[in-house]
Structures are given as C-alpha cells and as structure tokens.
Amino acid sequence: MKRHFLTPVCLLAALGLGAGTASAAGDPQWAESGTAYTDTLGGGQGLAARADGSLLYRGLADIPLSLRIKGWNHVGDPDIAQGHVFDAYQGPDTATSKMFAVTTPAGKRYEYVHQLNPGEKLNNSFATVSPDGQWLVSGEWGEQRRLQVFPAPLLNPATSPTGGDLKEAWQITLDKPVRDIQGCDFVTDTRLICASNDASGTLFPEIRPLLQVDLPRKVDGQPMTGAVKSLFALPQRSVCTGAFETEGVDYDVNSGTLRAQMIPPGVCAVATAVYAYK
Numbered sequence: 167m168k169r170h171f172l173t174p175v176c177l178l179a180a181l182g183l184g185a186g187t188a189s190a191a192g193d194p195q196w197a198e199s200g201t202a203y204t205d206t207l208g209g210g211q212g213l214a215a216r217a218d219g220s221l222l223y224r225g226l227a228d229i230p231l232s233l234r235i236k237g238w239n240h241v242g243d244p245d246i247a248q249g250h251v252f253d254a255y256q257g258p259d260t261a262t263s264k265m266f267a268v269t270t271p272a273g274k275r276y277e278y279v280h281q282l283n284p285g286e287k288l289n290n291s292f293a294t295v296s297p298d299g300q301w302l303v304s305g306e307w308g309e310q311r312r313l314q315v316f317p318a319p320l321l322n323p324a325t326s327p328t329g330g331d332l333k334e335a336w337q338i339t340l341d342k343p344v345r346d347i348q349g350c351d352f353v354t355d356t357r358l359i360c361a362s363n364d365a366s367g368t369l370f371p372e373i374r375p376l377l378q379v380d381l382p383r384k385v386d387g388q389p390m391t392g393a394v395k396s397l398f399a400l401p402q403r404s405v406c407t408g409a410f411e412t413e414g415v416d417y418d419v420n421s422g423t424l425r426a427q428m429i430p431p432g433v434c435a436v437a438t439a440v441y442a443y444k
Contacts (some may be wrong), residue, residue, distance in 0.1 A: 196376075196397065196424060196443040203437040210429055210438040212243025212292065212349055212414025214251070219421060222246060224253065224414070233277075238265055243292035243349030243414030247299050250320060254304055256290040264290040266302065266332060268319045276329035278319040283334060286314075292349040292414065294358070295321070296385040303338070303358070303385070309345045309369075313338040313358075313392070315385065335387060342394040344377060345369055349414040353424070355384035358392070361400065361415040361426050372399035374412045376426060401441055406432035413438060 204210070209223030216222060224244050233255065242254035249271035256264050262282055269275045282288060289307035296303070299321040304314050315336050317324040325332065345364035353359050358379040365373050376399075379392040402410045408431025415426045424443040429435050 198401070198441060199423070199444045200442040202440045202442070204427075204440060206429055206436055206438045210413055210427065211241055213416050213425060213427065213440065214244045214246045214414075215416055215418035215420070215423075215425075216246055217249070217420070219418065221416075221425075222251065229255075233265075233267070237261070240290075242290055243294075243416075245292075245294045245351065245416075247295035247318065248321060252293040252295055252302065252319070254290040254293040256288055259288070261288045264288060266290075266293055266304075266316070266319055268329075270320070276320065276327075278325070278329055278332040280316065280332045280334065291347060294349075294351045297352055297355050297419075298384070301335070301385045301387070303350060303352075305347045305350065305360075307346060309343050310347070311340045311343050313340065313350070313379075336389045338379070338381065338385075339389065339391045340379065340394050341391055343369055344394060346412075347377075348412050349416075349427075350379070351415050351417045353417045353419075356381040359397075359415055359417060359424060361412045363412040365409070370396035372396050374400050374402065374410065374428070376400055376415070400426055400428055401439070402428065402430075403439070404430035404432075404434045406430055406434035408432050 204223050207227045208225040210225045212224045214222045224241050229241050237257040238255040240256045245252045251269040253267040263279050266278045287306035291305050294303050295318050302316045302318040317335055319325045348361050348363050350358045350360040360377045362375050375396040378395050378397050381392050411429040413427035417424050426441050428439045
C-alpha cells in the first residue's frame with residue numbers, strides 16, 4: 167500500500183473546503199464521504215482495492231525497469247480480480263501495440279501484448295475486469311464511442327497461462343461519445359463507473375465528469391451497447407490555480423466505497439487527491 171501524506175498547501179485546501187456532498191439524478195446517489203492524498207509519482211495514475219480493503223496505487227515510479235527497457239513507459243489505472251493485479255501499459259507515440267501485465271497472488275508477472283487494430287489508438291488508459299473474472303475492459307484516449315473488451319488474461323481459459331498475444335474479443339458500443347476516459351470500474355455485473363478528464367463541457371455539462379455506463383446484460387463475449395450518463399463533476403479543489411487532471415477510479419465491492427483521483431495544478435500536483443463516495 168502506498169503511503170499517504172498531506173502537503174501543507176493540500177492540507178489547507180482540505181480543511182478549508184471540506185468534503186461536500188455529490189448527488190446525481192437517478193439511483194444511486196453518491197455522497198462524498200472523505201478525502202485522502204497519495205504521492206503522485208508513486209500513485210497518481212490509478213488505484214484498486216484489495217480484498218482486505220487496503221489500496222494498491224499505480225504511478226510512473228511503479229513501472230519496473232524490465233518493462234521500461236521494452237518501451238512500456240506509461241501505466242494506467244489498474245484492477246484486482248481474484249487476487250490477480252491487472253495493469254495497463256502503453257509505449258511511445260510510435261507504438262503499434264499495447265500491453266496488459268497480470269501479476270498473480272504469488273507475485274509472478276505475465277505479459278499479454280495486443281497488436282493494434284486498424285484505427286485503434288495506442289493509449290491504454292485503464293484495465294477493469296468483469297465481476298465474473300472472464301472479461302477485461304479497457305479504453306483509448308480522445309473522443310470515443312466504444313470500450314474495448316478482451317478475454318481476461320489468466321482467468322479466461324481462452325488465454326495463454328504464460329502470457330503472449332492478446333486479441334480483442336469484441337466491443338461495448340456507447341450510445342453517447344465520451345472523451346479522455348482515465349479509468350473505469352465495474353460496480354455491478356451491468357454497470358461501469360468511469361472517470362473522464364474532459365474539461366470542454368461540450369459532451370456533458372459537467373467539467374471532468376464521473377460517468378455511468380449501463381449495460382443491457384452482463385458482459386458475455388458478445389457485442390452490446392452501453393447507455394452513458396454523467397453523474398456529477400469530480401471535485402477540483404486546491405489553493406493552486408491551473409488545470410486539474412482526472413486519473414483513476416475504483417469501486418470496493420466489500421465496503422461499497424467508490425474512489426476517484428484528481429491531480430491538482432501547479433506545485434500542488436505532488437499529491438493526488440483521492441475522493442471517496444458511499
């Protein structure tokens with residue numbers, strides 16, 4: 167578990183502004199329940215809850231040297247399923263593939279490389295595994311009308327038990343476009359919550375919104391269309407001024423806690439805010 171700390175400026179912001187309440191039309195309504203901070207370099211790209219309730223964080227400092235040497239220079243928002251850690255990696259702007267690394271409960275890591283399809287962006291912003299452990303959902307950067315679906319490495323018997331090539335199985339088509347999704351996580355078999363870094367206000371009225379994607383049925387290996395709606399704008403609180411950046415999102419099924427990350431601007435960016443909701 168990454169250590170948490172409060173910088174003086176971020177502590178001042180947290181004490182002065184408080185947690186507040188977030189609500190959204192429809193059911194459920196998420197109420198903000200607390201704020202924590204983690205160091206951005208070691209935990210600002212994403213997070214995932216372990217079975218015991220502790221949190222796994224990912225940041226640029228977490229990329230192993232062996233993977234950096236292979237060109238994997240960015241790690242996204244992770245997920246944990248059945249004790250396995252799923253990490254989303256991407257390479258440089260010239261990359262023709264993306265990679266998912268799976269670390270077993272015993273600490274053994276396997277690498278699954280996906281060769282980009284025609285028109286597919288190289289970005290690999292996040293990895294989230296369906297509640298049954300069979301499907302891995304990921305996404306690209308920019309404006310998109312889809313989420314990508316792969317058989318979950320190691321957990322889906324269609325994949326190699328020792329790493330290797332990973333082909334896309336199918337896609338979740340979105341009924342509305344989304345932009346700059348930094349992370350998604352399943353909250354039920356048929357619902358995803360996604361964190362967007364879209365600050366334009368053109369696709370949804372909220373700036374950097376938390377989005378809900380409702381599926382017509384549980385993920386089953388067949389194409390489907392997800393219904394997208396914006397729940398609320400993620401908090402952008404800091405004594406520093408400038409552009410914020412949304413990062414990872416996680417739902418802890420055991421505690422019912424939803425968490426989302428926001429990197430503040432300027433010198434405050436050394437500490438990433440982690441907002442919790444019930």
